[in-house]
Amino acid sequence: xxxxxxxxxxxxxxxxxxxxxxxxxxxxxxxxxxxxxxxxxxxxxxxxxxxxxxxxxxxxxxxxxx
Numbered sequence: 001x002x003x004x005x006x007x008x009x010x011x012x013x014x015x016x017x018x019x020x021x022x023x024x025x026x027x028x029x030x031x032x033x034x035x036x037x038x039x040x041x042x043x044x045x046x047x048x049x050x051x052x053x054x055x056x057x058x059x060x061x062x063x064x065x066x
Contacts (some may be wrong), residue, residue, distance in 0.1 A: 005064040011063070017057040024050035 005013075024047060031043040 005060075010061070010064045013057055013060050017054060017061070020050050020053050020057065024054065 027046045027050065031040055033049070034040050043053045053066065
């Protein structure tokens with residue numbers, strides 16, 4: 001039997017997702033303005049990592065009881 005998450009745990013996951021979303025948006029937006037290739041690569045890596053993290057957080061939230 002799977003237990004749900006406590007309300008404060010669900011809220012913490014929401015907060016993490018919100019923070020990661022802001023970072024993802026910033027990296028995507030700023031990447032278009034950057035001329036240095038090394039920095040663009042770092043920002044692209046951040047976009048990919050943030051996307052994976054958001055997918056994981058989404059899966060956690062799907063399992064949380066509402």
